Amino acid sequence: MKTKHFKHILLVCASLLGISLAGVASAADVNKLVAVCANCHGKAGASTESEVPIIGGYSVDFLVNNLKAYKNQDRACPETEFRSGSKKGQKTNMCNMVKDMGDSEMKLVAQYFSKQKFVKAKQKFDPELARKGKEIHDMSCEKCHSEGGSVAKDDAGMMAGQWMPYLRQALDEFSTGKRPIAKKMKLKLDDLNKEDFEALVNYYGSIK
Numbered sequence: 466m467k468t469k470h471f472k473h474i475l476l477v478c479a480s481l482l483g484i485s486l487a488g489v490a491s492a493a494d495v496n497k498l499v500a501v502c503a504n505c506h507g508k509a510g511a512s513t514e515s516e517v518p519i520i521g522g523y524s525v526d527f528l529v530n531n532l533k534a535y536k537n538q539d540r541a542c543p544e545t546e547f548r549s550g551s552k553k554g555q556k557t558n559m560c561n562m563v564k565d566m567g568d569s570e571m572k573l574v575a576q577y578f579s580k581q582k583f584v585k586a587k588q589k590f591d592p593e594l595a596r597k598g599k600e601i602h603d604m605s606c607e608k609c610h611s612e613g614g615s616v617a618k619d620d621a622g623m624m625a626g627q628w629m630p631y632l633r634q635a636l637d638e639f640s641t642g643k644r645p646i647a648k649k650m651k652l653k654l655d656d657l658n659k660e661d662f663e664a665l666v667n668y669y670g671s672i673k
């Protein structure tokens with residue numbers, strides 16, 4: 466009687482474990498996913514492609530939010546292509562990249578990138594515009610994007626040393642409503658014109 470009872474408990478435990486493990490991505494799955502990301506975002510998220518954002522060192526929350534935004538197509542998915550790997554040259558977009566990812570995979574992938582270093586891009590900028598951009602940033606953006614947009618735990622992305630072509634695209638998407646945005650940030654952007662945007666982009670690009 467005792468053994469039978471014990472066996473039953475074991476079975477129940479196993480099935481409970483089975484259920485809870487089914488939804489959890491394994492370390493091997495995460496390595497596979499991250500290897501796909503590297504085809505465009507570079508090694509450890511340190512993109513060397515000016516249209517592909519650097520994502521190493523971003524916060525977990527920011528990454529998960531944005532992966533979900535792509536999955537729900539709340540955020541625009543401009544066409545891009547594989548920069549390396551076996552699919553090199555093949556067209557795709559970020560929504561395709563995440564469409565089969567579950568919440569736990571997103572979290573694990575985000576944790577992986579959050580532990581990497583944000584390696585600032587080396588790029589040319591206009592020093593005059595950068596000075597003007599810093600003034601605009603300090604007045605309108607620093608409150609949420611502290612230290613020039615270099616603090617991951619602000620959960621607001623990373624602009625200091627981010628690729629300038631990507632930042633231009635991001636500002637354009639925010640101001641034209643193609644990407645979700647905090648209302649207070651939208652109000653700030655609405656006060657600025659194209660030249661101000663260019664000044665901001667040069668400022669972020671100037672941060673070494």
Ligand code: HEC
Nearest residue numbers: 498501502504505516517518531542543545546547559562
């Ligand atoms: C085929 C190239 C390609 C692959 C592969 C790829 N990405 Fe991207 N990713 C991009 C491009 C280009 C952008 C910027 C344009 C956009 O918004 O779609 C981007 C944007 C992002 C952003 C938004 C960053 C920000 O600053 O807002 C995140 C997060 C991201 N990718 C994560 C990933 C993850 C995680 C993977 C792997 C599962 C991955 N990407 C695979 C090309 C790619």
Ligand code: HEC
Nearest residue numbers: 530605606609620621622623635636647649650653654665
């Ligand atoms: C009220 C707070 C707030 C203010 C003010 C604000 N932002 Fe943001 N910003 C955010 C948040 C939150 C995000 C993250 C949105 C997301 O998850 O996609 C963000 C994201 C961004 C991004 C995308 C970063 C990335 O890595 O993809 C850029 C670029 C940006 N903001 C520029 C600006 C600029 C320029 C200003 C000033 C003119 C500004 N923001 C003012 C809150 C703010």
